[in-house]
Amino acid sequence: MPELPEVEVTRRGIDAPLRGARVLSARLGKPLRWPLGVAPEQLAGASVGPVARRGKYLWLPLLGGGAPGGLLLHLGMSGSLALQADAGPPGPHDHFDLATSQGTLRLTDPRRFGAVVWSPSLHDDPAAKLLAALGPEPFDPALTDAAFHAELQRRRAPVKAVLLSGAVVVGAGNIYACEALHAAGIHPALRSDRISRPRAARLLAAVRATLARALELGGSTLRDFRDVHGMDGAFQTHAQVYDREGQACARCGGTIRRVVQAQRSTYFCAGCQRR
Template sequence: MPELPEVEVTRLSFAERIRGARVEAVRLGKPLRWPLGCPPETLVAQAVGEVTRRGKYLWLPLERGGLLMHLGMSGSLAFDPVVGLPGPHDHFDLVTARGTLRLNDPRRFGAVVWSPALDAGPAATLLAGLGLEPFDPAFDGAHLHAALRGRRVAIKQALLGGAIVVGAGNIYACEALFEAGIDPRTRSDRLSRPRCDRLAKAVRDTLARALDLGGSTLRNFSDAHGMAGQFQLHARVYGREGQPCVRCNGTIRRIVQGQRATFFCPGCQRR
């Protein structure tokens, strides 16, 4: 699933090229998770503004409202001056004077939804439950410690939930917990303030490193240029079951939490 780094890398790969471009046509393929919410022809002749991101959503502002986009489980965006005929998994084309923004999504869990504004209509509803952005100055150890009080779930599950901080998807949660030296099974409300300080920093550092490496490509992610991510090649615990820990030379373990694979080092990461 594309997580925050992959979505941000995607945004950066086409945002400048599409900004100011005027919409010439809109093509809809098979239905996605939610309907577009407006007649496609009403988007024609509008100019695209500055593309922004909130969590794993992209916001493409137009002169009247905008489009909230989500890549779902397996989606990707491509922006090219010339595109071929749409394939069976190409479900949305925004044709502009500078090129076509195309959403490809084999599993159709992605979405393109029109909203009158980012803070109104369906966009506001979809974004309402999101936690802080990881690079927001307000996301620190104090915020994390306060948010974890009363939560009796494992810390990895709390990070994945997205209500405290967005972007700590499965691979990045595993890596951040390793960097902070915290066992992923640790109960959230038992984390001390100093450990929360270390974890907040580890989340930020891990996601920053992922952005620098273009995100992760575990199956089919690529940005709007078609480039794959490289973070998975530098993971310290994720996908390394049975291999030696880079820190203590112990053995990396794999367990399942909430139907997701968790990788950690029992020697370095303490409850």
């Protein structure tokens, strides 16, 4: 599933090329998770503003045209966006095209859990409702060690599950949660409210460092994700514990184990990740 680094890599890839582009037409393929919410032809004539990201959502402002507002996009489980000068005919998994004066933005999503939803603004529904439950952005200066620790203290679930929920901080998807917990030396099953403030500070720093490294490497490609130029991410080849069951931990030499938490695979080193 594309997580925050993959979505941010996508945002960076389409932001500058699409700024000021004029929308020529929009095309819908098979239904996605939610309806577009506006007739596709109403998008024509708008100009595209700066592309923003909130959690795993992208916001494409549309200025003018028949439906001023913007498009909220989510890549779902298997989606990716490509910006092509000559997109060609859509394939069976190409479910949305936004043709502009600077190329066609195409959403490819084999499993169709992604979404493209029109909203009058980020502060109005449906966008406001979809974004309401998201926690702080990981690099937001307002997310201090103390604030992060306080939110962990409010929850009694395993810390891995708390990270995946996105309520305390957004962006730490499965691979990145495993890697951050390993970097911080915290067992994934440790209850969130039992994490001390110093360990919480280490964990927040590890989340930020892990996500920053993933951004440098273009995100992770485990199955479907490609950036807007069709390139794979490379973070998965640098992972210290993720998908390395039975291998030796590079830090302590212990054996990396795999357990299932909430139907997700969790990888950790029992030697250096303590409860």
